[in-house]
Amino acid sequence: MINSSYDASALRAALGIGMSGIDGLGVGAAWGRVEPGRATTPDRHDETEVFVITAGHGDVVVDGVRHSVAAGTVVGFEPFETHVLENTGDEDLVFATLYWRDAPRAALAAGRTGQRRSGRPQFVFSTPPTPNGDLHLGHLSGPYLGADAYVRFQRMNGREAWHLTGSDDFQSYVLAAAAAEGRTPAETAAHHGAEIVATLKLLDVVPDQFTATNAEPGYRDGLRAFFSRLVASGGITAREAPALFDAASGRYLYEVDVSGGCPACSRGTSGNICEECGEPNSCVDLVDPVATADGTTPRTGTATRYTLPLHHHRADIEEHHGRGRVPARLRDLADRVLGRGERDIAVTHPSAWGVEPAEADARGHVVWVWPEMAYGFLHGIQSLGRRLGRPWRAAAPRDDWRIVHFFGYDNSFYHAVLYPVLYKLAHPGWNADIDYHVNEFYLLEGGKFSTSRRHAVWGKDILNADSVDAVRYFLARTRPEGRRTDFTWERFGSAVQDDLIGTWQRWLGTVGDRLAREFAGTAPDAGVWRPEHSAFLDRLEIRRRALAQALDADGFSLNRAAEELHGLVTDAARFTHAETTAPSGHRHGEARTTMALELAAARLLAHCATPVMPRFAGRLSQALGEEPPTVWPESVELLPPGTRANLSGQVFFTPIGAAAK
Known part of the structure; x- marks a missing residue:
C-alpha cells in the first residue's frame, strides 16, 4: 500500500509552481500547489495525464479553451494537449497529478493534434509587405502562398480560418522609395499597395482582410491607444540613449538610412535588424556604419525614445513559446538575443512619416513600424470581425483566438520575441496562442533577389491564367x-x-x-x-x-x-x-x-x-x-x-x- 498526503513543506519549484513527487505508484505522480493569482507554465508532452483537484478552484486552459475546476474535479489530458492550470480564487489550489506513457494512444493523438488545436477561430497572417515595390517570387514563395494554402486546407476540413495581411505603409523604406519616385509617402504606399493586391490575385491569393494602414479608418487612434497601454504598464519608458545622425544635416538615422557590419554576425546589414542572423541592432553598435544616402560616416549623439528593456522579459517569452508551434530556429534566436545581456529596444523614432503617439513627450516621434505591426494584427481581426458581424475587438483580444503567422526569417525577432512581450504588457490577462511558420530566403540563380541589381522575377512577369x-x-x-x-x-x-x-x-x-x-x-x-x-x-x-x-x-x-x-x-x-x-x-x-x-x-x-x-x-x-x-x-x-x-x-x-x- 502507498499512502501519500499533501505536504506544503515538501514542495519544490517546478512548472512555475510548487510540486512534490509521489513514489511507488508505478506511474508518475506528484502533488502540486498553485498559489492565488498564479498559473502553471504551459505543458505539452507525450504522456496521458490526470489532475485531481483536492482544494481551491480555478481554470484549466487546454489548447486555448478554458474550463472551470474546483475541489472534487478530475481532469484528463490526452497526449500533446497543451494545458495550463490557473488559480482564480483567493486560496491555494491543490491537486494531485498522475501521468504515464501509452505509446499507441500517443501515436493516435499525434495524428490529430492539428485538428484538435484548430477548433477555434483562426486568424492566419502573412506578413504585411512594404509598399515600396511590387512582389517578386522571393516574396510570393514564402508567407503569401503558405498562408493561402493553409487557410484553404483548414476550410476544407470545416474549420473557421481567415487569411489576413495588408500593406505596411509607415515603413521607413516607403520614405526612401517616395523620394526616389518623386511622390509623397502616402502616394507611394497607395500605388505599390494596389500593385501588391493585383499580384497576389494573379497567384490566386485573395486575402479575407487587407489592411492598408495609412488609409484604414480608426487605425491611428487604435494604435495610439495600444501604445498608451504599453506606457501605462510601465514596460516602456522614455529614455535618452546614444543614436546616429547624419554628419552634415544632423538628420536622425535608422533602418534604411544606415548600414554597416552586424554586431552579432559581422555580415553586412541595414539598421535595426540583420537579415542574415535575425538579431536586432541599435544602429550605434553597427561596425563601421555609413549613411546610405551619401556613404559618409555618421556622428554619434543622443536621442530620447520610448524604450523596451527586453532582457526583463525572458520568462514571458519562454512561457509564450510553450503555448504554440515555435520552430527550433526561432527559439534559438530568442536564446541568442536574450543571452547577450541587456537589450534595450527603441519603440519610437524621430520621423515625420508614421503615427505619432498621444504622449506629450513623444512629439516629433512616431511609433516604430515593427512594434506598430503588433497592434496591426489585432486591428485586422477587428476589421474582419466588423464585416463578418463578429464581436472581435483589438482592445480586448480573446483566449479563444488562434493566431497563425507566416513570415520570413528576417522578421523572426519581431514576431516571435518582441510581439509576445508587447502583448503581455498591453493585455496582461490575454494568453496569446500563436503558431509560427517561418521561411528562409529564396534565391534566384544562386543570388539574393535584388530590385536595385534587377535580379528578380516579378510576379506579374511570370503569372497568368496558364502558368x-x-x-x-x-x-x-x-x-x-x-x-x-x-x-x-x-x-x-x-x-x-x-x-x-x-x-x-x-x-x-x-x-x-x-x-x-x-x-x-x-x-x-x-x-x-x-x-x-x-x-x-x-x-x-x-x-x-x-x-x-x-x-x-x-x-x-x-x-x-x-x-x-x-x-x-x-x-x-x-x-x-x-x-x-x-x-x-x-x-x-x-x-x-x-x-x-x-x-x-x-x-x-x-x-x-x-x-x-x-x-x-x-x-x-x-x-x-x-x-x-x-x-x-x-x-x-x-x-x-x-x-x-x-x-x-x-x-x-x-x-x-x-x-x-
Missing part, C-alpha cells in the same frame, strides 16, 4: 523551408515539362483515352479485385493521410505536400502501366476495377491538390464530372459508376515558354 498552377506547384515544391533554396528558370521549366506535363498530364490523358475507348467515357463500377488492386487502394490511402499531415497545422510543409502530390501521380502512373488489361472476356471484371481505381486516384488528386493548386483541382474535378472540391476527403472514394468523365485531350499545363517566360 499560375505551375508556379504554385514549383514554389510549393522548392520554397525555402528550414533552408535557403534556389529558383532557376531551368529547374522551373523542367518541373513543368517533366512533372506536370510529362507525368501528370500524360497519365491523365492516358486514362482518359482508355476510358473513352473502352468504357464509352463513363466511369465503370469496380468488378473483380486482385491483390494488386487492394494494394494500390491502400497506397492511395497512405498518400491521402500524408497529404493531410503535410497541410495541417502542426506538420505544415508545402515542400512535402507538393512531393506527396507528385508521388500520388507517379504511383498511379506505375499502377496504370502494370495493371492495364484488355476489357474483354474473363478479365473484364479486372479491367473495370483497374479503371475505377485510376479514376479514384484522379479524383483524390483533384481533392488533395485544391489547397496548393486550386485552379487545376477545379478543372480536373469538372473533367471528372464533379464540382470543384470543397471538402477534404476522409477516405479514398471511387468515382460514382455511370459518371461521365472527359480526361482525354485535356490541357491542364502548358510549356513554360508559352505560358510565362
Whole structure:
C-alpha cells in the first residue's frame, strides 16, 4: 500500500509552481500547489495525464479553451494537449497529478493534434509587405502562398480560418522609395499597395482582410491607444540613449538610412535588424556604419525614445513559446538575443512619416513600424470581425483566438520575441496562442533577389491564367523551408515539362483515352479485385493521410505536400502501366476495377491538390464530372459508376515558354 498526503513543506519549484513527487505508484505522480493569482507554465508532452483537484478552484486552459475546476474535479489530458492550470480564487489550489506513457494512444493523438488545436477561430497572417515595390517570387514563395494554402486546407476540413495581411505603409523604406519616385509617402504606399493586391490575385491569393494602414479608418487612434497601454504598464519608458545622425544635416538615422557590419554576425546589414542572423541592432553598435544616402560616416549623439528593456522579459517569452508551434530556429534566436545581456529596444523614432503617439513627450516621434505591426494584427481581426458581424475587438483580444503567422526569417525577432512581450504588457490577462511558420530566403540563380541589381522575377512577369498552377506547384515544391533554396528558370521549366506535363498530364490523358475507348467515357463500377488492386487502394490511402499531415497545422510543409502530390501521380502512373488489361472476356471484371481505381486516384488528386493548386483541382474535378472540391476527403472514394468523365485531350499545363517566360 502507498499512502501519500499533501505536504506544503515538501514542495519544490517546478512548472512555475510548487510540486512534490509521489513514489511507488508505478506511474508518475506528484502533488502540486498553485498559489492565488498564479498559473502553471504551459505543458505539452507525450504522456496521458490526470489532475485531481483536492482544494481551491480555478481554470484549466487546454489548447486555448478554458474550463472551470474546483475541489472534487478530475481532469484528463490526452497526449500533446497543451494545458495550463490557473488559480482564480483567493486560496491555494491543490491537486494531485498522475501521468504515464501509452505509446499507441500517443501515436493516435499525434495524428490529430492539428485538428484538435484548430477548433477555434483562426486568424492566419502573412506578413504585411512594404509598399515600396511590387512582389517578386522571393516574396510570393514564402508567407503569401503558405498562408493561402493553409487557410484553404483548414476550410476544407470545416474549420473557421481567415487569411489576413495588408500593406505596411509607415515603413521607413516607403520614405526612401517616395523620394526616389518623386511622390509623397502616402502616394507611394497607395500605388505599390494596389500593385501588391493585383499580384497576389494573379497567384490566386485573395486575402479575407487587407489592411492598408495609412488609409484604414480608426487605425491611428487604435494604435495610439495600444501604445498608451504599453506606457501605462510601465514596460516602456522614455529614455535618452546614444543614436546616429547624419554628419552634415544632423538628420536622425535608422533602418534604411544606415548600414554597416552586424554586431552579432559581422555580415553586412541595414539598421535595426540583420537579415542574415535575425538579431536586432541599435544602429550605434553597427561596425563601421555609413549613411546610405551619401556613404559618409555618421556622428554619434543622443536621442530620447520610448524604450523596451527586453532582457526583463525572458520568462514571458519562454512561457509564450510553450503555448504554440515555435520552430527550433526561432527559439534559438530568442536564446541568442536574450543571452547577450541587456537589450534595450527603441519603440519610437524621430520621423515625420508614421503615427505619432498621444504622449506629450513623444512629439516629433512616431511609433516604430515593427512594434506598430503588433497592434496591426489585432486591428485586422477587428476589421474582419466588423464585416463578418463578429464581436472581435483589438482592445480586448480573446483566449479563444488562434493566431497563425507566416513570415520570413528576417522578421523572426519581431514576431516571435518582441510581439509576445508587447502583448503581455498591453493585455496582461490575454494568453496569446500563436503558431509560427517561418521561411528562409529564396534565391534566384544562386543570388539574393535584388530590385536595385534587377535580379528578380516579378510576379506579374511570370503569372497568368496558364502558368499560375505551375508556379504554385514549383514554389510549393522548392520554397525555402528550414533552408535557403534556389529558383532557376531551368529547374522551373523542367518541373513543368517533366512533372506536370510529362507525368501528370500524360497519365491523365492516358486514362482518359482508355476510358473513352473502352468504357464509352463513363466511369465503370469496380468488378473483380486482385491483390494488386487492394494494394494500390491502400497506397492511395497512405498518400491521402500524408497529404493531410503535410497541410495541417502542426506538420505544415508545402515542400512535402507538393512531393506527396507528385508521388500520388507517379504511383498511379506505375499502377496504370502494370495493371492495364484488355476489357474483354474473363478479365473484364479486372479491367473495370483497374479503371475505377485510376479514376479514384484522379479524383483524390483533384481533392488533395485544391489547397496548393486550386485552379487545376477545379478543372480536373469538372473533367471528372464533379464540382470543384470543397471538402477534404476522409477516405479514398471511387468515382460514382455511370459518371461521365472527359480526361482525354485535356490541357491542364502548358510549356513554360508559352505560358510565362
